[in-house]
Amino acid sequence: xxxxxxxxxxGTRDFGSEVIRKRDYIFSTIRNVFELYGFEPLETPAMENxxxxxxxxGEEGDKLIFKILNNGLDNPDKEKQVKADLEKLLQxxxxxxxxxxxxxxxxxxxxxxxxxxxxxxxxxxxxxxxVQPVWRAERPQKGRYREFYQCDADVxxxxxxxxxxxxxxxxxAVFEKLNIPVEIKINSRKFLTSLSKRCGESVRITDFTIAxxxxxxxxxxxxxxxxxxxxxxxEQVSIIxxxxxxxxxxxxxxxxxxxxxxxxxxxxxGIADIEFVLxxxxxxxxxxxxxxxxxxxxxxSIVTPSAAEGLQLTLDPSLARGLNYYTGIIFEVKAKGVxxxxxxxxxxxxxLTGLFGVPNIPGVGISFGVDRIYDVMEExxxxxxxxxxxxxxxxxxxxxxxxxKAFEWLQQLRQKGIRSELYHEFAKFEKQFKYAEKKKIPWxxxxxDKELKENTCTVKNxxxxxxxxxxxxELINFPF
RNA sequence: GUAGCCAUAGCUCAGCUGGUUAGAGCAUCAGAUUGUGGUUCUGAGGGUCGUGGGUUCGAACCCCAUUGGUUACCCCA
Numbered sequence: 230x231x232x233x234x235x236x237x238x239x240g241t242r243d244f245g246s247e248v249i250r251k252r253d254y255i256f257s258t259i260r261n262v263f264e265l266y267g268f269e270p271l272e273t274p275a276m277e278n279x280x281x282x283x284x285x286x287g288e289e290g291d292k293l294i295f296k297i298l299n300n301g302l303d304n305p306d307k308e309k310q311v312k313a314d315l316e317k318l319l320q321x322x323x324x325x326x327x328x329x330x331x332x333x334x335x336x337x338x339x340x341x342x343x344x345x346x347x348x349x350x351x352x353x354x355x356x357x358x359x360v361q362p363v364w365r366a367e368r369p370q371k372g373r374y375r376e377f378y379q380c381d382a383d384v385x386x387x388x389x390x391x392x393x394x395x396x397x398x399x400x401x402a403v404f405e406k407l408n409i410p411v412e413i414k415i416n417s418r419k420f421l422t423s424l425s426k427r428c429g430e431s432v433r434i435t436d437f438t439i440a441x442x443x444x445x446x447x448x449x450x451x452x453x454x455x456x457x458x459x460x461x462x463x464e465q466v467s468i469i470x471x472x473x474x475x476x477x478x479x480x481x482x483x484x485x486x487x488x489x490x491x492x493x494x495x496x497x498x499g500i501a502d503i504e505f506v507l508x509x510x511x512x513x514x515x516x517x518x519x520x521x522x523x524x525x526x527x528x529x530s531i532v533t534p535s536a537a538e539g540l541q542l543t544l545d546p547s548l549a550r551g552l553n554y555y556t557g558i559i560f561e562v563k564a565k566g567v568x569x570x571x572x573x574x575x576x577x578x579x580x581l582t583g584l585f586g587v588p589n590i591p592g593v594g595i596s597f598g599v600d601r602i603y604d605v606m607e608e609x610x611x612x613x614x615x616x617x618x619x620x621x622x623x624x625x626x627x628x629x630x631x632x633x634k635a636f637e638w639l640q641q642l643r644q645k646g647i648r649s650e651l652y653h654e655f656a657k658f659e660k661q662f663k664y665a666e667k668k669k670i671p672w673x674x675x676x677x678d679k680e681l682k683e684n685t686c687t688v689k690n691x692x693x694x695x696x697x698x699x700x701x702x703e704l705i706n707f708p709f
Numbered sequence: 710g711u712a713g714c715c716a717u718a719g720c721u722c723a724g725c726u727g728g729u730u731a732g733a734g735c736a737u738c739a740g741a742u743u744g745u746g747g748u749u750c751u752g753a754g755g756g757u758c759g760u761g762g763g764u765u766c767g768a769a770c771c772c773c774a775u776u777g778g779u780u781a782c783c784c785c786a
Contacts, residue, residue, distance in 0.1 A: 658745050
């Protein structure tokens, strides 16, 4: 056999049937929840104009955008211009003459571009969901691919915090259906702007959000080191340290945030936002002072909306998120018991369409990382058996006459919607059994000369090993 | 973009400080077995040891380069 030496680009993957079935299970779970909450589908092109994407994800982000080489660069008439452009490219600039299109990096910016282009005809608040692949030119590693799917749900044109509340509930709904134990973290970017103000105007927000965000991963000391390296003085670092040391339950954290950040307006707004969401989600354990709690009539603690029941959000002041367009509440979802980056994230952005010349359209959205969710579910063995079953029934092929009969009944089962197939040729039992096993087909039907004479068939369950011979007429009603 | 680790049969790997003809399990195929698999037994096929160069009497093993994979950093789903 000749040795083939073909491959696919680094960080991309082919998906076989088994994997696709499992992925589809995740996709449809997410889609169903999106639809249930009144979101409508949208798809945008795989590629965008480069200028649409550049500068939206920070300096690092720009480097990670997959740029597409222009066609026709070898045109002799353009040689001089192309060479000049190439010189600029070598200096680290992006040049239209060389590249003017790029693969999309996430779903949020293309969505903002879409809203900016179509805001006259959209019904606001506009709620859309989007399930598409995105591309990032990073080095692949665990839980990180160069091509991966995001599932986003965003609401634009509304300041209401009810949106945040609903999105949080959607996170819970999806992960509960998928049976993944998660911690859903919440925070407000407003705390971080307030914090940056306290540190003085000289400090750039992006400089320390990234550092603060690593709190859980690398610990306080390393974060402090990184902050010093970024040019913050001791006083500034110590303010941030106080902020990072905030701990306790959500209520206790809110009190400490007030203490650390003071009466700052941003901070107060942030607290109001967080309290709004937390109160809506868990009305029976609403934030009250101990004195008030004593006076509560017993009845008020009974009401709990079922959708939000058991939804626990963890207020995490160190949650920052790298993308710099967030301005309000931010979310991040981590799977419990697995070593894996976040499997979901999102937040509020006040003016994303402003980047495209249409100001004053606020938005908030969440994203699911399907590929990471898949890896988590695989690791925790969470895929139900039934999603892995393709064909339900296999008819054995035991000869010419026998297979004609089988073919007839095969069509009847298909009419009933039972996924079934007939082994493609006469072969010995072992071979046909092994085929069924490998394809994880749970039922087989044997029609041999015995059955042919009696007008019966033998139905066998491969998982349990039991079998029974039934009259032909009953096959159609057999509970596969 | 930076750094570490890895590359031997279709898959997972073993292979001693460099020494005859490179091994195992699983998988595949054939037979025992012309109506019962997952769980029996027997046998067979399958490798220019990622690629290119070097050291050596001799290289899967040591050195250099290169390609691919993987993990971490940066950043993020």
